[in-house]
Amino acid sequence: MIAALTRVFGVHNLALAEDVVQEAFCRAVEVWRLRGVPENPPAWLMATAKNLALDTLRRRRTARTYAPELGRLLDSEWTRASVVEELFAAGAIKDDLLRMMFSCCHPRLREEAQVALVLHILCGFSVGETAAAFVISRPAMEKRIARAKKILAASKKLFDVTAGPEFLARLPAVHSALYLLFNEGYHGASAETAVRAELCQEAVRLVKVLISHPRGATSATYALAALMSLHAARLPARVDEEGNLVALSDQDRSQWDRALISEGLKFLELSASGSNFTEFHIEAAIAAIHARAPDAAETDWKTIVSLYDALMETRPSPIVALNRAIAIAQNEGPDRGLVAINSIADKDRLATYPFYPAAIGELELRRGRPDAARRHFRAARSLSRNAMERQFFNRRVRACGLRPSALRLDPRS
Amino acid sequence: MSEFTFLYRGSDPSASPEQMQKVMQKWVAWFKELGASGHIKDPGHPLERTGKVVKGHQKSIHDGPYAEAKDVVGGYTLIEAKDLAQAVELSKGCPILEAGGSVEVRPVRIMNM
Numbered sequence: 001m002i003a004a005l006t007r008v009f010g011v012h013n014l015a016l017a018e019d020v021v022q023e024a025f026c027r028a029v030e031v032w033r034l035r036g037v038p039e040n041p042p043a044w045l046m047a048t049a050k051n052l053a054l055d056t057l058r059r060r061r062t063a064r065t066y067a068p069e070l071g072r073l074l075d076s077e078w079t080r081a082s083v084v085e086e087l088f089a090a091g092a093i094k095d096d097l098l099r100m101m102f103s104c105c106h107p108r109l110r111e112e113a114q115v116a117l118v119l120h121i122l123c124g125f126s127v128g129e130t131a132a133a134f135v136i137s138r139p140a141m142e143k144r145i146a147r148a149k150k151i152l153a154a155s156k157k158l159f160d161v162t163a164g165p166e167f168l169a170r171l172p173a174v175h176s177a178l179y180l181l182f183n184e185g186y187h188g189a190s191a192e193t194a195v196r197a198e199l200c201q202e203a204v205r206l207v208k209v210l211i212s213h214p215r216g217a218t219s220a221t222y223a224l225a226a227l228m229s230l231h232a233a234r235l236p237a238r239v240d241e242e243g244n245l246v247a248l249s250d251q252d253r254s255q256w257d258r259a260l261i262s263e264g265l266k267f268l269e270l271s272a273s274g275s276n277f278t279e280f281h282i283e284a285a286i287a288a289i290h291a292r293a294p295d296a297a298e299t300d301w302k303t304i305v306s307l308y309d310a311l312m313e314t315r316p317s318p319i320v321a322l323n324r325a326i327a328i329a330q331n332e333g334p335d336r337g338l339v340a341i342n343s344i345a346d347k348d349r350l351a352t353y354p355f356y357p358a359a360i361g362e363l364e365l366r367r368g369r370p371d372a373a374r375r376h377f378r379a380a381r382s383l384s385r386n387a388m389e390r391q392f393f394n395r396r397v398r399a400c401g402l403r404p405s406a407l408r409l410d411p412r413s
Numbered sequence: 414m415s416e417f418t419f420l421y422r423g424s425d426p427s428a429s430p431e432q433m434q435k436v437m438q439k440w441v442a443w444f445k446e447l448g449a450s451g452h453i454k455d456p457g458h459p460l461e462r463t464g465k466v467v468k469g470h471q472k473s474i475h476d477g478p479y480a481e482a483k484d485v486v487g488g489y490t491l492i493e494a495k496d497l498a499q500a501v502e503l504s505k506g507c508p509i510l511e512a513g514g515s516v517e518v519r520p521v522r523i524m525n526m
Binding site: 072073075076077078079081082083085086 | 434437438440441444445448453456457458459488490
C-alpha cells in the first residue's frame with residue numbers, strides 16, 4: 001500500500017502516504033468492528049487507501065507538489081481516478097514494491113539505515129518494532145529513520161526500475177539489505193528472543209518480489225533466495241515447543257519444511273547460471289548439504305569445509321572462520337577444530353559473541369575434558385543476549401557434569 | 414502560442430462502470446499525449462450534466478440546463494496551440510469523437526481595453 005501511495009504522492013511526501021495507510025487501518029478497525037471483517041481484507045484496505053488518496057488529491061490545491069512523473073494528471077477529474085486506479089492495480093503494486101525497495105537502498109544511506117527503512121516502510125514495522133529488530137533504542141531508531149527519510153525525500157523521485165545500469169549497480173545493496181534482514185530473524189540478538197520468524201518471512205517475501213521481476217532475477221538473487229529458503233526450512237526445528245534453542249545436530253529433521261527445502265534447492269539450481277559466484281552461492285550450497293543430509297553424522301562435512309574455505313576467500317570474517325573451524329572439527333575431530341579456532345584472525349572481534357566460547361566448549365567436551373568445557377560454557381552463558389541463549393548455554397554447562405555426550409556443535413544452526 | 418478552449422459534448426450518460434473505466438483510460442492516454450507535447454494549459458474537468466441556470470437581470474434561478482444529451486457541455490480543457498488549425502488537429506484525438514460526440518474548438522478572445 002505504502003509503495004503505491006508513494007507513487008501517487010511522490011517520494012518527498014512519504015509522510016502523507018504513511019498517514020493515508022494509518023487512516024485506512026483506522027477505518028478498518030471502526031468499520032469491521034461494526035460490520036464484521038470483509039471477505040477480502042487486503043482488497044478492502046487497498047480500496048480504502050485508494051479512495052483516501054483520491055480524497056486527499058481533491059482537497060489539496062495543486063497536484064504539482066506530488067509525483068513529478070505524473071504531472072498534471074492528478075489535477076483533473078478527467079484523469080485523476082483512472083491514474084490512481086492504474087497505480088493501485090495488482091501488476092503495478094509489485095513494481096511499486098520493487099521501486100520502494102531500491103529507493104530504500106539509497107547509496108547515501110548506511111547499510112543499517114537501508115535495512116531499517118526496508119523493515120519500517122516496506123514491511124510495515126512500527127518504529128518500536130524496527131528498533132527491537134536491530135537491538136537499538138527506540139529514540140536511536142527514530143533518529144535513524146527520520147534521517148534516512150529526509151535523504152529519501154531529497155532524491156525527489158522513486159528509483160526508476162527500468163534504468164539499466166543503475167538497477168544493476170544498486171542490486172547488491174538490495175541483496176545485502178535483504179540478507180541482513182533475514183539474518184536478524186534467524187540469528188538475531190534481540191533481548192527477547194534469538195529467533196524471529198517474521199523477519200525471515202518478510203525477507204523471503206521481498207526476495208521473491210525481486211525474483212518476479214525479469215531484471216531482478218539474477219544468479220545472485222536466486223542464490224540469496226535459495227539460502228533464505230533452505231535456512232527458513234529449518235526454523236520449525238530450530239526452536240522446540242518449550243521455546244528452547246536447538247542445535248543443528250539435535251534438530252528433529254522431520255520438522256524441517258520439505259516444501260521450503262525443495263523450493264530452496266530449485267532456486268539453487270536456477271542460480272547456477274553464469275560465472276558470477278557470490279557469497280550467497282556458497283552459503284546456499286552449504287545449506288543445501290545440510291538440507292539433504294539425514295542427520296549430522298551423515299553430513300558431507302568435507303565439502304562443507306571446502307565451501308567455507310571458498311567463503312573465507314570471498315568474504316572473510318571471524319564468524320565465517322569460526323563456522324569453518326566447527327566444520328573442520330566435524331570432519332577431522334575436535335583437536336583439529338581447536339587448532340583452526342586458535343588460528344582465527346581478528347579473534348578479538350568475537351569477544352562478545354557467545355557462540356565462540358561455546359564452540360570451544362563443545363570441542364573440549366568432545367575431547368573428554370568436561371571441566372575445561374564447563375568453563376567455556378559458563379563464559380558463553382555470561383555473554384548471552386537473551387533468555388533463549390542463556391537457557392541453551394545453561395543446559396550445556398549442566399551437560400558437562402555428565403559423561404561426554406554426543407557432539408552438539410554449531411548451535412547457531 | 415495562443416489559447417483555445419475545447420468544449421466537449423455528447424458523452425454517453427448511460428455507460429456502465431466498466432465502459433466508463435475503458436473510456437477514461439482513453440482520456441488518460443490522450444491527455445498524456447497532449448501534456449507531453451506541451452499543449453495543455455489546464456486539463457479542466459468533466460462536468461455534472463445538470464446544475465442550475467441563473468438568468469437575466471432578475472437573476473432568476475432555474476434547474477438545468479435541460480437540453481438534449483448531445484447538446485449538453487460535458488466538460489472543458491484549456492489548450493495552447495500555434496493557431497486554430499493546430500488546435501483543431503489536436504482535438505481529433507479526443508475519445509469523445511469515437512463515441513459520436515463533438516469537440517467545439519473556440520479561441521480565447523483577447524480583450525484589449
